Amino acid sequence: MTIGEAARASGVSAKMIRYYEETGLIRKAERSSSGYRHYTEADIHTLRFIRRARDLGFPVEQIAELLALWQDRSRASAQVKALAMDHVAGLWKKIAELQAMARTLTALAEQCGGDGRPECPIIDDLAAIDEDGRPDPDGIGILPHHGPRLFGTP
Amino acid sequence: MTIGEAARASGVSAKMIRYYEETGLIRKAERSSSGYRHYTEADIHTLRFIRRARDLGFPVEQIAELLALWQDRSRASAQVKALAMDHVAGLWKKIAELQAMARTLTALAEQCGGDGRPECPIIDDLAAIDEDGRPDPDGIGILPHHGPRLFGTP
DNA sequence: TCTTGACCTTCCCATCGTTGGAAGCCCCAT
DNA sequence: ATGGGGCTTCCAACGATGGGAAGGTCAAGA
Numbered sequence A, B: 001m002t003i004g005e006a007a008r009a010s011g012v013s014a015k016m017i018r019y020y021e022e023t024g025l026i027r028k029a030e031r032s033s034s035g036y037r038h039y040t041e042a043d044i045h046t047l048r049f050i051r052r053a054r055d056l057g058f059p060v061e062q063i064a065e066l067l068a069l070w071q072d073r074s075r076a077s078a079q080v081k082a083l084a085m086d087h088v089a090g091l092w093k094k095i096a097e098l099q100a101m102a103r104t105l106t107a108l109a110e111q112c113g114g115d116g117r118p119e120c121p122i123i124d125d126l127a128a129i130d131e132d133g134r135p136d137p138d139g140i141g142i143l144p145h146h147g148p149r150l151f152g153t154p
Numbered sequence C: 001t002c003t004t005g006a007c008c009t010t011c012c013c014a015t016c017g018t019t020g021g022a023a024g025c026c027c028c029a030t
Numbered sequence D: 001a002t003g004g005g006g007c008t009t010c011c012a013a014c015g016a017t018g019g020g021a022a023g024g025t026c027a028a029g030a
Helices: A005-011 A013-022 A041-055 A060-070 A075-110 A121-126 B001-011 B016-024 B041-053 B060-071 B077-111 B120-127
Strands: none
Touching: A005 A013, A005 A041, A005 A121, A041 A060, A041 B120, A060 A075, A060 B120, A075 A121, A075 B041, A075 B077, A075 B120, A121 B041, A121 B060, A121 B077, B001 B016, B041 B060, B077 B120
C-alpha cells in the first residue's frame, strides 16, 4: 500500500502521515527499492486510531501516550481514563472561555441597534466607554487619536 | 512613554506591540533620536481596545476592521453588529465541536472501569472495536500487533 | 518502446498569535 | 565609569496542517 492509498484508507492525509513519521508518532515506514513508503493493514489501523483521537481533539503528544497504552497489554484502564479525563477537563475549560466570549458579545449585540446609526455598545465596550459615554475609570480618556472619534451618547 | 511602559499600561506585551506595528494593525510609533519607540495615552487606549478585542477572541484581521469602524464616525452600528455576530457564530461552532468531543469522551469514560484491569472502552473506541470486541466493519481488524509497532522516539 | 500522467520523494514556506533568546545599543543611577 | 535594566533587531519555535516546486517512479496506452 502506498502512502496515497494509506491516506485514502485511513483518512489521514499523506502530508500528515509523513509528518507523524518525522515526529516519531509512528514508526518509520518500510521503503521500496525506489524509496516509496509502503504500509500494511495494521499500519492503516494505527492511522485510523490516530485519526479518531485527533477527531476527539487529543493533541499529538497525548495520542502518543494513547498509542503506547493501546499496545500495552498490561495497562490499567485507570491510566487511559485519567488521560481522557485530563483532556476532557481541558476541553471544558476552553469551552467555558469561548462561552464567556460568546455570551459577552451576544449581550452587547442585543443592546446594539444594528441600524444605520453609529452608536454601538459593542464598540463602546471595546473602547472601555461607560454608559455615560465618559472615559474609562483609569482616566486614560478618549482623545482624538487617528482622527476624530465618536463621543458620548447623543 | 516607552514600549515597556505602554505594555504595562495596556496589558499588551512589548513583543506584541512590535508585532502589531509590523503587521500594520497599529500605526508605526514615533521614535526618539536613539530609536526608541514612544507612545501617547491615545496609543495606550488603542492598545487596550485591541487587548479587549483579543480577550473576546477576535482574530487580528477582524480587530483591524473593528478599529476602522471605531474611528469611522459615519459607521452604521449594523456593521459592527454584523462583524460581532459573525464572530459569535464562529465561537458557537467551535463550542459545539468541543462539546461533542467532551460528551463523547465523557460517555466513554463513564463506561470505563478506571481500575487496574486493561479493558477500556475508550481505547476500544479509538481502535474502532465494537462491543463484542470484533474488528470494525471495514474488516481492518485488530490483529495481534506484530511486535513493537509504532510510537516512535520523539 | 516511448510517452504521458498520476504518483511518489524531499525541501521550503505559510498559517496564527505568541513567546523566547541572542547580540548589541542606550539611559540612568550610583 | 560602571552596572543593570530597558531598548533595538533578527531568528526561531510552538501545533497541526496545507501548498507548492523540483525531480524521480510506475503503469497504461499508442
